[in-house]
Amino acid sequence: MSPSDFLIIPFDDWVNFLVRDWLVPNFRPIFRAMQVPISMVLKGLDDFFAFVPMVVTTLVFALLAFKYAGRGMVIFTILGFAFIDMIGLWPETMTTLSMILTSVLFCTIIGVPVGILAARSDLTWKIARPVLDIMQTIPSFVYLVPIVMLFGVGMAPGIIATIIFALSPIIRLTNLGIRNVRTDLIEASTAFGSTPMQMLFELQLPLAMRTILAGLNQTLMLALSMVVITALIGAGGLGLTVNTGLGRLDVGGATAGGVGIIILAIVLDRITQGLGEQKKVETTSLRQTLISLFKPGAPAPAHAGKAA
C-alpha cells in the first residue's frame, strides 16, 4: 500500500502543458529577442579572439598573470597556452574563452544589481534565496530541455543556460559583501547626510569589492564547467571537442579537450583570485619602483610605517 494507490499526479504532463502549450507558443518571440544582445557580444568577442594572434593573446594573459598572480603563473600561462596551441586546440579554446567571458559579463550585469537589491531589502533576499538555491542545485541536464524548447539550439542558448547556472554566486556574494559592511561605517555615512546612492558608491561597493570579486571568481568557475556541458545543445568550443571524443570513444581527443579546459581554468582562476586579493595587500607598484630606481633622492616606495 502506498499513496500512489489513491492518487497519481501527472506532474510531467503539467510541465509539458506549461512549457510546450503555454510558454512556447505565447512567449517564444520574447525568448528569441533575449538572445540578441548575447549573440552580439559573443560574436564580437569570438571574432576578436580569432583575429588577435595567439602570441599576443598569450602575452596579454601572461601580463595579467604577472600583475595579479605572480611569476609562477606567468610561466604556467605561457607554457600552457603554447601547449594548447601545439595540440591544435587554440581556436576551440578561444571560442570557449569568448563564451565564458560573455556569460560572466551578463552574470555581472544581472548579478551585481540583483545582489545590491537583495542586500538592501530583506524581502528581496527572502524571494531571491530559494530561487538561487534552485538555480544552483537543479541538474544542468534538466533545464537544457526547456532551454532548447524556448531558445532553440546553438551558442546563444548554451550561454543562457550557462548564465542561469553561474549567476548564483555573484548575487550571493554581492549581497553578502554589502551586508557585511560594518554598521558603524554605515551609521557614519548616514550621519553625514549621505543619500542611499552616495552610500552605495562611496562606501558599500568599494568595501564589498573583495567579496564581489570572490563571487566573480566563483561565477567564472561555474561558467567554465557549464560551457562544456552546453556542447550537448549545440554550443562549440572545447566542450564540443570533449563531446565528440566521447561520442566516438576517442580517448585522445576527449583528453586533449579536457586538458585545454583545465589549463584555461587554472589561468582564469588564479588571475581572478588575485584580482580580489589585490585590494588587501598594499604592494609597491612597478612604476614606483622604477621611479625610485632612476631618480636619486626620490622617496622610497615603502609606505609609511605604523605610527605610535
Next chain:
Amino acid sequence: MTSKISVKNVFKIFGDKPGHALDMLKSGQSKNDIFEATGQTIGVQNAAFDVKEGQIFVVMGLSGSGKSTLVRMLNGLIRPTSGEILIDGDDIASCSPAKLREIRRQKIAMVFQHFALFPHRTIAENAAYGLKVKGVSSDERRERALLALEQVGLSSWADSLPADLSGGMQQRVGLARALATDPHVLLMDEPFGALDPLIRKEMQEELLVLQRTLKKTIVFITHDLNEALMLGDRIAIMKDGEIVQVGSAQDIVSQPANDYVAAFVADIDRGRVFTAATVAIEPSTLQLADDTAGDAVRTMEEENRSAVYVLDGEDIAGVVTYQQAAAADRDSGTSDVPIADVLITDFPTADRDTQLADLYAPASSGLPIAMTDADNRLIGVIEPEAVFAQLSADPATPDTEPQVEADQRELAPTA
C-alpha cells in the same frame, strides 16, 4: 543663550509593537514587566532636556542605560517612538528623510566610539567625507579637510590610510571629519571610550582647548563620571532609559538626586569638581590708608576671622593676621599702629574657576586665599577650613526630593 537642542518627552521602544508598550509605560509599569508582557524593550523613556548653544552637555550612564540610543535620536539615526526633538526649531523626530538629510549635512556631525573611519579612503578623504556628500568641489574639499586636520594636529598624515594611525590619532581624524563641515552641533558617542587612559586624558584636554575657540554645541556621551564632570557644562545621568538627574557637575556631586547617583559620585575626586567660587565668602576689607592695626583686630573679632584683607583703593595691598595685628597693637600700647606695619604682602590667590584640588597647598599656609577677578580685584575670600570642609563633605546623603528639575535653574555663578 538660546536652546540649540530641545528634547521633549521622548520615548523609544524597540520591538514590532511599540504602541501597547508605550501605553503600559505611561501608566507607570516597569521596564521588566513590559518586556515580560509584550516582548518590547524600552530604550529611552520620557527624556526631556535642553542644550544651550555653545554648551557641552554630557549624558552619562552605564551600558544599557539608553545613552547611545538617546544620542542617535538627536540626528535621526534612530527615530523615536514618540516625542519631539527640536534642533533650531526643526523637529528631527517627524521631519521627512530629505529634510533630515539636509539637517545632517548642514548642522549636525557625529564622532563615533570606534572611530568609524572609512578604511579605503585616505585621512584627507575621510575628513572631507561630509563635504563630498554635500557636493563641495574637490579642491575646496581638500582645503577644508586639511584645515580641519590642522586643528587636530594631523595635517601631515593627510595622505595616509586610517590603518597606519594609532587609535588616538584615528579618533582625531574622526573629530576632524566632524569639524570639517562646520556643524553647529557635535554629537560625540563615547569618543574616547576606546582609547587608553593617558591618550584619553590628553584628548579630553584637547577637546576643551578646541571648544574654547569653536564654541560648538556638544552632546557628549560617556560611561565615565570623571570624564563627565571634567567636560560637562551640564550633565544628565541616565539609568534604565530614564534621565535621573540633570545639572552642573557641582549640583550632581553636592546634591545627588537619589541613591543611584549618590553611589556614583561617592568615589569621585571632589577637589576636581568644586571650584574656588563654591567656597568663597563675601570679603570684609580694610583700607590701607584709613585703618589701623586696632581696627583690624576689632574687625576680626566681630566677624570671628583669623585674618583680613587690606585694600589700597581698589587693589589688594595684603593680608593682616589676628596674631600679628593683636601683638603689634599690644606692644605699641597705642591704638594707632599703621596697618602697613603688620601687612603680609605675600598672600595666596585663586580665581573663580580654580579647582579645589589646586587650593590644598595655598590653604595649608593658614592664610585665607584671595579670590580675584581678571583685573586682580578682590571678589571673595576663601577660608582654609572651607576648602577642607567642602572636600570632606559626605556625598552619600541624597536630598529627599529628586533633583530632576534642577536643570531648570539658571546656572548662576555663586559668588
